[in-house]
Amino acid sequence: MKVILHIGAHRTGTTSFQAYIRRDSDFMRTRRIGFWGPLRTRKGLFAGIQPGVGGGHRSARRARGRVLLQLNKAERNGIKTLLVSDENMLGTMRRNMRSRSLYGDVGERMARYATAFDGHIDTVVMSVRALNHYWSSATSYCVARGHTILEPDQLLRVAFGPRSWRDVIADVACAVPGAKIVIVPFERTAGRPDAMFQGVTGLHGPRNAAETWLNRSPTASELRNVLADRGDNPGLISGLASRWAPFDPAATAAMREAYMDDIHWLTAGADGLATLTEDLGHRGAAQTLPHGPLTRGQGHDDQERRMAEPG
Template identity: 30%
Template sequence: MDVILHLGVHRTATTSFQNWMLANSGILSRQGVAFWGPERTRAGLFSGLIKRADLVSAQDILSARRSTTRIRMEIDRIEDQGFHTLIISEENLIGSIPHCLSYGMLYPDARGRLERVAMVLGPHLTGVAMGIRRYDAWWASMLAVERVRGGEAATPQRLRMLAQNGRGWPCVIDAVEGAFGVRPQVWTHEAMAGRHEILLRRLAPKLSLTPGLTVAVERANAAAAVQGQLGRGYMPFSIMQRGQMTARYQAELETLRRGRRDLAIMETGGAAPGGYSAMPLTEEGWVDDQQNRGRQASGMG
């Protein structure tokens, strides 16, 4: 059984991909592919595992042990049913939107969170994947989520801190690799958002997908509320800040491509990654920020 873990991340069309996988679950299952999205991971299966590392309690440890048993039994069960590939997609495993915003940096405790997941999936895990996104667009999207949830508008000081923060995607990628001992597959949101079938083929290259995969029907989400409150294409950063953040993103991508030839950066078609001058008019996957798809009140943070 090949187990592939898709970590998201938030605000990179993760929910759009999850919806597409669910919409095609019947076709995929007939080809030996099982899928666990938030409907499974937040319905108790990963209880005790989706939480800040510094807030893990004795009860969380006990819950995680029980989850480990359930997860491994479930993997064995679906393997016995003839499935050869399991794709797990859960963006909250790497961190949460409030935690990133409160610390003003990308997934500050990613490694601690993921090391706990690695202990569960380690015997089966064959691949880890994640998306990354241009900094100005990603932080603007995160701030928009905070505003919709009732947060205050970002101050100039906070925007300056986010624009200048030194923890970038290379640090997060290193944390993922350190936790799992597996080099993650990485793609850019700018190039891969919405290209679900291409993404699936890259995630699981052994698959021989048959024709008939459908386009996912988008679920009701919070996009209308965001656009109503903040306007379309919400962007709080100044032109100068956006330029600095985009230049840094492009430079990091180039460094990753040249300096980490063992790291696969998935890109295909479209404009050059990082080359978009404005936010998209419609944000993908707003529903993934509602955190209510089977979520339990405890164990999340």
């Protein structure tokens, strides 16, 4: 049985993909494709894999036992390919905001998942997004959930930080050395979970009737209302655009340049560590990223509000 981990770094793409999978269960069943999403992984299956309150080696061993038991059960039921999709495997936006860095502990986290799956991971599919849009989304997400707005110098630390997707990808590749690492840019699958399905499995799934954008980040107006409701100054959310842009033009340009460097590195072969997806339905041509989706908002998984690990 082939095991594929999907570790998208953005909520709207990951949540839309998971909903697409659940909606087309008949398609999955006839092709003997199984699926573990957050509704399963966050109800005890993955408990103990990552260290936490009361966790330790004993909890990790129990988690490994649960995972292997369920893998064996899926294989006995005739599953040929198992998709496991949960963005919290990669880490959380809140942790990134606290550290002002991009998934700094992803190597340790993914190594623990590799141990829990006992070498059964064949492929890791990772979604990446333009850094300026990722960090703007992360900032909006955290502010909407009670975090204070970063000071200007803290925003600069984020924007000009040394870590980019290249570092994250390298850490994942080192943590799961036996797996193939596949990178799917958000801009090529934005609003199109069928394209993400193709990027993850290599198969053409049922077509979307329309673009799917689930759990997008709050608008600037909605964020101002959130601040006003909790007694903070709504004027801290500036601008009239629908999406809040907390970074100044210089910081935004720096993050865009860093992302394009990452894409060029991936296009050149990523030092043999990862493979960049190419044609996913011609949303963008060849190696040039389309401009339209870059202006779209970032969504968030509503399941995280209920079941996500502490970030």
